[in-house]
Amino acid sequence: MTTAVERETVLDVRDLVKHFPVRQGALRRTVGLLKAVDGVSLELRRGETLGIVGESGCGKSTLAKLLTAHERPTSGRVTVLGRSLHDLRGGELRRARRHVQLIFQDPYTSLDPRMTVAATVREPYDVNPDLAPRGDRDRLVRELLEAVGLNPDHGGRYPHELSGGQRQRVGIARALALRPEVLVCDEPVSALDVSVQAQIVNLLEELRERFSLAYVFIAHDLSVVRHLADRVAVMYLGKVVETGSEAEVYESAAHPYTRALLSAAPVPDPAARGTRQEIVLDGEPPSPVDPPSGCSFHPRCFMAEDGCARSAPVLEPVAGAGHLVSCHLARHPGGDGP
Amino acid sequence: MASSTLASASAEAPPAARPGLLAKLRRRPAFAISSAIALVVCAMAAVPQAFAGWFGGGDPRKCDLVNSGLPPAPGHPFGFDIQGCDLYSNVVYGARSSVLIALLVTAGMIVVAVVLGSLAGYFRGWVDAVISRVMDVFFGFPALVGMIVLLQAASTHNEWTVSAVLILFGWPVLARVMRGSVLETATGEYVAAARGVGAGTARILLRHVLPNALGPVAVLTGLNVGGVIASESALTFLGVGLQTPAISWGVQLNTAQQYFVTSPHLLIFPSIFLTVTVLSFVLLGDSLRDAFDPRLRQEVARP
Amino acid sequence: MTRLESLPGYDAAAPLLAVSELRVRFGATTVVDGVGYEVDGGQTLAVLGESGSGKSVTARAIMGLVRPPRGAVTAGSARLRGVDLLTLAEEERRRLRGTTIAMVFQDALSALNPVLSVGYQIAELFRAHQGLSRKEAARRAVEVLDLVRIPSAARRARDYPHQFSGGMRQRVGIGLAIALNPQVIIADEPTTALDVTVQAQIIRLLGELQREHGTALVLITHDMGVVADIADRVAVMYAGRVVEQGAAAEVYARPAHPYTEALLGAIPRPELRGRRLAVIPGAPPDPGRPEPGCRFRPRCGYAGDACGQQPPAREIGPGRLTACHEWERVTTP
Ligand SMILES: Nc1ncnc2c1ncn2[C@@H]1O[C@H](COP(=O)(O)OP(=O)(O)OP(=O)(O)O)[C@@H](O)[C@H]1O
Ligand SMILES: Nc1ncnc2c1ncn2[C@@H]1O[C@H](COP(=O)(O)OP(=O)(O)OP(=O)(O)O)[C@@H](O)[C@H]1O
Ligand code: SF4
Ligand SMILES: [Mg+2]
Ligand SMILES: [Mg+2]
Numbered sequence: 001m002t003t004a005v006e007r008e009t010v011l012d013v014r015d016l017v018k019h020f021p022v023r024q025g026a027l028r029r030t031v032g033l034l035k036a037v038d039g040v041s042l043e044l045r046r047g048e049t050l051g052i053v054g055e056s057g058c059g060k061s062t063l064a065k066l067l068t069a070h071e072r073p074t075s076g077r078v079t080v081l082g083r084s085l086h087d088l089r090g091g092e093l094r095r096a097r098r099h100v101q102l103i104f105q106d107p108y109t110s111l112d113p114r115m116t117v118a119a120t121v122r123e124p125y126d127v128n129p130d131l132a133p134r135g136d137r138d139r140l141v142r143e144l145l146e147a148v149g150l151n152p153d154h155g156g157r158y159p160h161e162l163s164g165g166q167r168q169r170v171g172i173a174r175a176l177a178l179r180p181e182v183l184v185c186d187e188p189v190s191a192l193d194v195s196v197q198a199q200i201v202n203l204l205e206e207l208r209e210r211f212s213l214a215y216v217f218i219a220h221d222l223s224v225v226r227h228l229a230d231r232v233a234v235m236y237l238g239k240v241v242e243t244g245s246e247a248e249v250y251e252s253a254a255h256p257y258t259r260a261l262l263s264a265a266p267v268p269d270p271a272a273r274g275t276r277q278e279i280v281l282d283g284e285p286p287s288p289v290d291p292p293s294g295c296s297f298h299p300r301c302f303m304a305e306d307g308c309a310r311s312a313p314v315l316e317p318v319a320g321a322g323h324l325v326s327c328h329l330a331r332h333p334g335g336d337g338p
Numbered sequence: 339m340a341s342s343t344l345a346s347a348s349a350e351a352p353p354a355a356r357p358g359l360l361a362k363l364r365r366r367p368a369f370a371i372s373s374a375i376a377l378v379v380c381a382m383a384a385v386p387q388a389f390a391g392w393f394g395g396g397d398p399r400k401c402d403l404v405n406s407g408l409p410p411a412p413g414h415p416f417g418f419d420i421q422g423c424d425l426y427s428n429v430v431y432g433a434r435s436s437v438l439i440a441l442l443v444t445a446g447m448i449v450v451a452v453v454l455g456s457l458a459g460y461f462r463g464w465v466d467a468v469i470s471r472v473m474d475v476f477f478g479f480p481a482l483v484g485m486i487v488l489l490q491a492a493s494t495h496n497e498w499t500v501s502a503v504l505i506l507f508g509w510p511v512l513a514r515v516m517r518g519s520v521l522e523t524a525t526g527e528y529v530a531a532a533r534g535v536g537a538g539t540a541r542i543l544l545r546h547v548l549p550n551a552l553g554p555v556a557v558l559t560g561l562n563v564g565g566v567i568a569s570e571s572a573l574t575f576l577g578v579g580l581q582t583p584a585i586s587w588g589v590q591l592n593t594a595q596q597y598f599v600t601s602p603h604l605l606i607f608p609s610i611f612l613t614v615t616v617l618s619f620v621l622l623g624d625s626l627r628d629a630f631d632p633r634l635r636q637e638v639a640r641p
Numbered sequence: 642m643t644r645l646e647s648l649p650g651y652d653a654a655a656p657l658l659a660v661s662e663l664r665v666r667f668g669a670t671t672v673v674d675g676v677g678y679e680v681d682g683g684q685t686l687a688v689l690g691e692s693g694s695g696k697s698v699t700a701r702a703i704m705g706l707v708r709p710p711r712g713a714v715t716a717g718s719a720r721l722r723g724v725d726l727l728t729l730a731e732e733e734r735r736r737l738r739g740t741t742i743a744m745v746f747q748d749a750l751s752a753l754n755p756v757l758s759v760g761y762q763i764a765e766l767f768r769a770h771q772g773l774s775r776k777e778a779a780r781r782a783v784e785v786l787d788l789v790r791i792p793s794a795a796r797r798a799r800d801y802p803h804q805f806s807g808g809m810r811q812r813v814g815i816g817l818a819i820a821l822n823p824q825v826i827i828a829d830e831p832t833t834a835l836d837v838t839v840q841a842q843i844i845r846l847l848g849e850l851q852r853e854h855g856t857a858l859v860l861i862t863h864d865m866g867v868v869a870d871i872a873d874r875v876a877v878m879y880a881g882r883v884v885e886q887g888a889a890a891e892v893y894a895r896p897a898h899p900y901t902e903a904l905l906g907a908i909p910r911p912e913l914r915g916r917r918l919a920v921i922p923g924a925p926p927d928p929g930r931p932e933p934g935c936r937f938r939p940r941c942g943y944a945g946d947a948c949g950q951q952p953p954a955r956e957i958g959p960g961r962l963t964a965c966h967e968w969e970r971v972t973t974p
Contacts, residue, residue: 193692198908220836281838284792
């Protein structure tokens with residue numbers, strides 16, 4: 001983490017925006033815009049892990065799809081190893097997007113039920129013939145299966161013959177086949193139980209060291225993100241509202257939403273019960289079609305003042321240079337932390 | 339306890355494998371009976387000679403007007419038709435055109451429906467709009483009337499023309515199902531994953547989408563076979579389908595209606611064959627669907 | 642309540658819900674193999690355990706939702722104040738469901754009928770069980786939605802399930818379960834699909850309802866944090882059996898079964914950053930091919946010769962049970 005500063009930037013995201021048209025009625029007329037991702041900028045260096053947390057529906061998966069070119073942004077750019085993904089087309093695009101691979105949330109739906117494990121892991125080589133000569137592919141597939149902790153005999157199995165943890169490993173092996181620089185993991189452990197989750201978390205750490213991978217790691221579970229991430233970005237309604245190092249965000253959160261989020265996370269220790277001061281967020285998250293005026297968090301914010309409804313805060317440094325917060329009151333917090 | 343991650347997963351055993359589809363099917367009596375009957379009917383269609391001779395007769399065209407309309411007699415268990423031909427061998431030979439038309443129509447409908455349904459479901463946009471509107475036109479049109487009009491205008495009435503007309507009015511139902519199934523499959527994560535590793539449109543369609551989207555269409559097609567046989571007979575009965583001298587259950591029923599009072603057996607025997615055949619194909623399709631469609635197997639837990 | 646008292650076996654001093662020696666079979670496989678736990682009014686029992694260990698099947702068996710020909714309860718009892726639910730006539734059981742014991746399903750959407758408005762579905766309960774008029778039932782349904790903190794409940798009662806967000810839908814599912822003030826609520830992973838802020842709201846809601854009505858709560862979950870937060874007692878399941886039971890604080894502080902210990906070690910904690918998490922080697926046993934002895938033996942670091950015999954549930958303290966031959970070595974640090 002300390003050396004990350006000097007390392008090469010592998011992924012650079014500037015002002016990324018994705019709006020989905022909202023259609024209604026028999027004629028499917030566009031009646032509004034759903035701002036799923038609304039101006040996100042990020043930077044990721046080789047070997048670094050960026051954790052992304054935030055409420056359901058705040059745009060995490062949409063961001064993951066934009067980063068991996070599964071969706072085209074409405075505006076803004078994603079630069080991978082110095083090349084902007086969205087200026088490229090056809091073969092060029094295919095070659096560039098190899099460097100950023102997506103690991104899906106649900107190991108039950110992200111594998112083709114009619115393809116064996118070996119065929120699934122081999123597919124990247126089959127569709128990118130320049131990657132490896134035909135004769136080498138079976139050996140490479142075996143090596144990949146071993147790298148993710150699967151037995152080469154698992155190659156002949158179908159997804160329904162594997163457990164959830166094993167399926168997630170197949171998904172990871174498939175992504176590694178293209179020798180990516182960045183793995184974007186969209187809640188890779190949410191569908192797994194605690195002991196299997198630990199296996200996958202350990203595997204991701206091992207692979208990171210072995211291949212100097214960079215991760216964008218999205219999760220609901222704050223403790224898993226904390227375990228893996230060097231830096232953390234907190235999203236609310238399509239925007240990053242706070243970002244900083246793991247310690248900055250978890251130890252001295254400055255945005256009221258981050259503080260609420262952290263305070264709501266249960267601590268796995270019955271002895272700590274009652275010592276936690278939970279900040280209660282009232283109401284439902286607002287609709288991304290019609291976000292509130294000013295700071296989009298103000299209707300649910302426990303610190304909000306009159307100004308918050310009028311002008312939107314911008315992401316700016318608070319204490320350290322790398323710790324950015326988008327809140328009018330971040331520098332004069334109402335209390336002394338949760 | 340904290341052993342290496344890598345060592346641990348290899349030892350994981352798979353969850354118990356699912357029992358095979360066939361094993362599951364074999365346990366259903368409806369499947370056993372209906373598939374046996376369907377097999378017999380297909381065999382009759384393929385080699386009618388083998389069945390027609392069982393009681394002595396055997397040649398459906400060897401007729402003697404002397405016997406016109408006579409009831410069952412020794413060696414002729416079903417009696418004779420109006421031309422004095424052995425009714426039993428005629429009924430046996432009648433399976434041929436029914437099965438042939440069922441095959442042609444099913445194959446034709448699948449090809450048309452899979453191609454158009456996949457295009458609409460995968461590419462969406464204007465392709466989908468055009469194909470869907472065409473389907474809507476067919477749905478809004480009374481199919482039976484359409485078929486009668488077209489067949490009346492046709493100059494020849496053989497298995498091919500009847501099949502063509504049945505395909506023309508039958509494909510939209512299948513294509514709509516195929517479209518829905520492709521729409522669902524194409525948004526699946528494993529399709530996105532394949533695109534993510536660089537797979538092109540053709541590979542995604544042929545390798546991932548089609549095999550996974552075919553299930554419902556295959557099942558529906560199975561359900562349809564009985565209906566196709568019934569429709570063919572109905573069209574022929576109405577006088578716009580196959581025509582004499584073709585041998586078919588529909589033609590037999592068509593002739594029989596005029597002689598129902600004097601020679602009821604002319605109507606009874608072909609109808610029994612027709613009904614049993616249609617019923618067995620419908621049952622067969624039904625049990626295939628039950629075995630294929632997991633949604634029907636789930637029990638629903640409600641408080 | 643009055644209904645329960647009139648049933649055979651009623652004993653006011655018996656625990657509110659006591660499950661014992663429950664066995665459930667699907668086909669030839671025994672997936673629940675002698676499960677027992679108890680909860681009293683105002684208490685929360687958390688049921689933890691590996692995916693597939695039989696937590697949900699146990700819950701559904703208690704509710705009478707495991708039925709032939711698919712599955713069968715082959716032994717054991719589930720007593721509500723001494724009344725054995727499993728031997729009651731189906732009609733009696735149906736009347737107790739909802740009024741005395743209710744379940745919140747993991748997937749709220751599957752428990753709601755997609756073509757009926759949520760208000761109607763809750764009102765239906767009042768009409769069926771309490772014979773209220775249509776209008777009165779509708780009014781009560783709005784009260785229930787209000788209770789589970791659905792904003793502008795009167796208006797939302799007319800909405801259909803798909804018009805609610807995941808968190809709200811789960812709250813509607815809870816509303817459905819608590820509408821008739823049951824004495825026992827079984828919640829099967831009510832927050833697994835939700836994010837932490839919504840999860841906190843739901844857990845708080847369940848806690849409040851429990852305090853107000855003295856309900857017994859059985860909470861099935863994977864989330865070790867939630868358990869630590871609200872459970873009084875914990876039952877840990879592995880391969881169809883309860884392997885450890887006790888007060889939450891004690892189990893977390895001094896696990897007495899190797900599986901519990903491993904489970905606690907697998908939780909990411911701030912102090913473990915940069916280190917590997919503890920994992921359990923191997924895979925859970927195949928319930929179709931049970932092996933003799935302790936089910937955890939192939940994956941257990943403590944296993945000794947005695948483990949070839951199935952360990953009995955041993956009481957190692959008041960209300961504290963473990964099914965392990967080597968529990969003393971597990972508890973000594
Ligand atoms: N293809 C789409 N068309 C229209 N709206 C979409 C589309 N994909 C996502 N959205 C909307 O964009 C918003 C952000 O969705 P997204 O899936 O990115 O959220 P998320 O943060 O990943 O949530 P979760 O934690 O539940 O996975 C949501 O309101 C969602 O409904
Ligand atoms: N309807 C069913 N038919 C056959 N087997 C079943 C059925 N329902 C559950 N099982 C089996 O019973 C076992 C226990 O399942 P159960 O759903 O109780 O697990 P669980 O502990 O709730 O797991 P999870 O944490 O994943 O929900 C599993 O092996 C499962 O495959
Ligand atoms: S009984 Fe033996 S094998 Fe089972 S958990 Fe205890 S020590 Fe391990
Ligand atoms: Mg998501
Ligand atoms: Mg369960």
